[in-house]
Amino acid sequence: MANLRQLQEGIVNSQIWKSIFRVGIPNTNRKRVLAVLGSLILHLHPVKVRRSGVRMSYTWCMGGTSFFLFLVETVTGLLLMFYYRPTIEYAYPDIMDLREQAPFGIMREMHRWGAHAMVIAVWLHMFRVFMTGSYKPPREFNWNVGVVLLVLTLLLSFTGYLLPWDQLAIWAITVGSNMARATPGAGNEGPMSGLIKLGDIRLIHAGDDARFALIGGRSIGPSTLLRFYVLHCMAIPLAAGFLMAIHFWRVRKDGGISGPM
């Protein structure tokens, strides 16, 4: 018993232990305060939560669900990247192999259904925020961050749509990316694009407009697949992660989860 106590003290007084747990055992009020201030979990999560903030019937927990689904998509997506190659030779066979040959064929299904669920959760979150008037000052800035996050969620779904590289994917992105033709000033069929001229020559045409930059060519092809893969796995998640950090921070700074008046 004495040896056990010695061992415990040896561990607690070791440099490794002290480097991780700075305060030690919080047995005085001062140490308790320091433990709370120094805790990463209580840095990420509010120290105090209002009673209405944990009432499901009020919050629907849809913001938290959206974030949870984002994490699910991150983990499953990362795992899918081990088996998926974004080239026209391999993309479709790799998707089939993910279902038939790779361990846990459900992984891709989880990623796909998680994406659908995330879009629904984000919409419901916005609906709740709107219906409870939580977009009003002082939360108006955070509402706008949320609108951008909604767009990023939809773009994540849109870019992920192409990756299986089947007929559905190719034609869906063909149709979807045609919208970029109508970008004002930057798409070759958009308003005001016709005004950008050098003499009689139109500077915005099918070979250099916004759609061309988005899909890396005049029609959906290998460069589109690679572009959408990079957007799907790196660019948009990074942007969404950055905005989510701001979003959660502002929830706290604007007075926590809004409650009933």
Added chain:
Amino acid sequence: MSEEITPYQVVPKTPLAGSAAAEIRDQGEITRRSFPFVLTIAWTTLAAALGGLASILGRFLFPNVLFEPVQKFKAGPVADYSVGEVDERWKDKYGIWIVRTEDIMYALITVCTHLGCTPNWLPSQNKFKCPCHGSGYYRTGVNFEGPAPRPLERAKIYVDPADGNIVVDKSVQFHQERGEWTNPDSFLKA
């Protein structure tokens, strides 16, 4: 109404008096007494979930299907190989040299024993030479220069009695320094 119990009647169960579960049920909230009970369930659930996740992550890294050459292949009949030649026809595909001497045939694995590069066969100098750090091997596979610590490995080689073709099995390897080159599976008698 009688006191008789009908099949669709719900009989309220009496919780074990004084148990933590009973307290939660009675008071509808967590008390000081029941807190350790709740905490234990919560931590156990979390540990189980994380453990399950970790095992799935680990298993997912081991593919069920490999896109690489098979370990065991048929190398044609003995007559395809001429005496005194180091045959390179399987080098790119399977990583094997088949060497035929006057007496025996053997299959050398094309992996340098220094750091795993692929040596070249230099017929004019009658040796294998590794381009990475200059290890040299005789045609037997025995090292004689450079940093290689031991001879090349030989793969299992035998003639399939059904069709007379040579079969090379890379999954069985023979090390000279362990005295395994005397094993009858490591060479073919001419």
